[in-house]
Amino acid sequence: MRLLLSIAALSLSTAASPTRLEPVHYTLAPEMSGDELTGLRIQVSFRADPSGVTDFRWDDGWSGERRLWQWTRDLKVAGATIVERRDGGHWQIRAVPGANLTVSYRVVSAYDHDPTVEDTEQARPVVRPRWFYAAGNALFGFPGGREAVPATFDWIGTPGIGFASDLEHLAGRSRSALRSGTIADALESIVIGGRDLQTFSAHDGSGVRVATIGRYAFTPEQLNALARQVIAVERDFWRTGRRAPFLVTAAPIVGDPTVMSMGGTGRGDAFALWVDQRTPLERMKWLLAHEYFHTWNSARLGTMPQDRKTRPAHYWFSEGFTDYYARALMVRAGLISPADFAAQWNEMLAAYAGSPVRTLSGPQAASAFWENDAAQKLAYQRGALLAAIWNRKLLEASGGRVNLDTVMHAQLATARTSGEYATDLFRQMANRKGLDIAADEARYLEGGEPILLPADTFGACATIVTNQRPSFSRGFDAEATAAAGNVVTGVDPRLPAYVAGLRDGMKIVERTEGETDNASVPYGLRVEDNGVKRIIRYLPQGLSRVSVQEVKINQLNDRQCRKTLSGMAGGTSP
Template sequence: MRLLFSIAALTLVSAAPPVAQQPVQYTLAPEVSGGNITALRVQVRFRADPSGTTDFRWDDGWSGERHLWQWARDVKVQGATGVEQSNDGHWRIRAAPDASLTVTYRIVSAYDHDPTVEDSEQARPVVRPGWFYAAGNALFGFPAGREKAPVTFDWTGASGIGFASDLEHLAGRTRAALRPGTVADALESIVIGGHDLRTFPARDGSGVRVATIGSYAFTPEQLDRLARRVVAVERDFWRTDRGAPFLVTAAPLVGNPAVMSFGGTGRGDAFALWVDHRAPLDRMKWLLAHEYFHSWNPARLGTMPEDRDARPAHYWFSEGFTDYYARALMVRAGVISPAEFAAQWNEMLAAYAGSPVRTLTGAQAASAFWDNDAAQKLAYQRGALLAAIWNRRLLEASGGRTNLDTVMLAQLAAARTSDGYATDIFRRLAARSGLSVDDDEARHLARGEPILLPADTFGSCATIVTEQRPSFSRGFDAEATAAAGNVVIGVDPGHPAYAAGLRNGMKILERTEGEPDNALVPYGLLVEDQGAKRTIRYLPQGKERVSVQQMQTTRASDRQCGQTLGGMASATLG
């Protein structure tokens, strides 16, 4: 009996694990010519499928890009008996069952210039002579069906080229893992590097690293300090992840004189920022808070539809609630002042009031989401407005003891053991706390009725007022002008811009003043006209008038007011 048991045990130990459980090994290196980075070389090692045919492929799509394999060149396979490439980003590899396979390829740049604010599609890899930036979705192919397989990663860099990635949190040949990782983690990664990469290691016990390329209106040290503070605030809110590894990256965008642009995306245990080199540090507060909140919402609060066209109907929660908390948590912690909090809300409220798609039904907004910037913003706006309203209702119904935080923290716990969409879990837990959201969803999210904030939405420190103001209009076709290299197109002869001297054919060199969607603040443009430069200043007002809700603070900017504006429950305030 013992002998038989020992033989069986020995057989179990020595048997090879199934292919799906064997690690996929990634290695990344830069290709350099004459000191310039020309491409990124990827090596993927794995075992062949038992069927004899392995499908090597790219992710189906991410961030609006469906053809993520299109930047791969010179795909080669070692260990195969045959390889067939299809037109849909799949390489079908024939090999002996469980054979060792090595796929190598080059990733080239999606751009032949430094990315601008018009080029800020984060799915597309950037490889410039001095730096590179890429999301794992476009960088890494993988054997189909192995998304849950363990993964290792190594960077084999060249001298003088810095590198940073959340893939460094995973195991490598000479590196112990800071956390377990799978192929899915490799796809949801970010890599950045270059000759002037600045890195700030995690030496404060937070686990947070920061890496930046290029120059901005703020120093890398300022971004590092701000990022660590924002991360600490949100970890305290969720009561999780203290000390967990996390990476913040920043890549530069060349600005457009007519607009300022910055954005980011959450990448599991990292978030990646694309930042206009003119954007001030204050603008980074909201952006960092928004992107880091995505570490939980929706990833740990439930699932989202896999179908790309179905997801926009759920963005009111994943994006709108994230917008709400990006402002609420920062004012509670004093990262932004009550005045900054009001200014951020007022900017959004003005944009919502003037939105050309404000009354789209839910189905119409979802259908337009991927092709219409205003429709994309609508999901953020509607979700944030409803979050503020529902927070207030919970406070009032509970006598100040329960707020939206109560539901969100309960959802974090529930989602660990519950399957289902994050929106469905939220509805169920909100109802358990005495908040029914069905009527609001039907009116505002499904039918598209405008959302109006009650005057006391933010408590005793602020009131919501309604103003009648002119609609916001630049007086020219901004999109056509940007597409024409900032040469002015479509000036309205009846607009204040024309009266101030703006004409078609002038080249905009810089916007010197003005606020997005604010018709009451003067707009200034430095233009070049027949070789001469001059500044044109006017009020960006259209012919129509719109009703705009605005927040007015009513009490001194003390800490108690920051917590009240941030929607905290009295039990938490104590």
């Protein structure tokens, strides 16, 4: 949690106070070679520590990346007497106490190619000849110990290079602030720009801006309209004002023929999207809803552990509950149909049923989180499943008057004056509303027992059915195939893919149909075989069988169904 300076800070000694409270000023500019972008230039201006020794450093880590300074080049300090580079992304600056210092350096790209679905590490800066995209954690160093000190920012532009960032919400040399900001806010920022940047201003009074670079399966105008719809729905849910400054950015990733990828990360008063250029607009609804919900969860619902080893044990709440509400709020508002709602849940339920780590204990899952994709998904899956179950328990115990929304709103009010973990606060708020989650935590989150949804989890509008079905298998080694440049590797002669004609050495051009983790729908691959292109179609079934739950929509009118599916309590407006 980012802590604001308290009134007690004013009682610091007069020697320390001016240095500690005087704003740190950041500037960012594109570095060009002819017409092409080659890097980003940063300047950081601040006062030296009263001791005469200032520790200029980078954040300890973010999004799995521990060496956030590694793309920094040519660091220089104006106003210093001695600058020594230390381990771990630290520079020790010696100067006259309180002297004006300006640190300047370049940040280069982490990639020498357009990012692909294999390159979705959001911590790594992207600088391509025509565009750039980077998170503040990797861009901005800072004088150590001053994360809560005010920060200002200016973009030093170049003709033809567009720019957008939530840093523009802070004050600049000649720009008034839309909100107060600190060094911590600069670290939690996103920047995007380039020759093809398209931006949409907050013309509707919402404070929302949208900025996109590159081309997608949808137009920038469609993304802009959808983002504003989703944001309005979630602001209404939290009963907050509609005028807060907020930025949505989208950067492209080059897709893989066999998989489609999209992702995002919340950045305080922004969220940043990486989107496969084949992703349809319909798939963006869930992603937008998920990422914007992070504006509250867990940022305003309590703190999270700073230690990356212990933090994953709390993701069932921050990520899993966010998944649950992404679906619930979209169907409640009519942005997705009941059938779409069921399809989204069924995709997740199939992935959970086939997860190779489904029965990991809590400590095992947390330990594996950063190294195992399936373990990462497990936190999302478990949290969403428990949110649905607990919502139903609250409704039943209260006669339909109290639901999960009730607990979340109570938690939001309490968290404003509490420094407790969001998971601890939820536990307390749920208890006050009559829900004791201790037994479920012990069984499912700590013990790793598989979670099964009760048949009436989503009320009278849907039924949860459990079936036995074949496990999902593409019929070949997907990782080895991707590593070989999508040349098919490791085809299993016992499986349907082989029977349909798939062989090692064929080149996959694209996936034409099918769903990951769904063995019941056909899988289609367009392949090149000795110069001839053809489609191979088969059921992606493995040798084992798994128990898979599925949401079946019953025949109810659409309005009532949307309210019931989203778990609304009596008296809650749709």
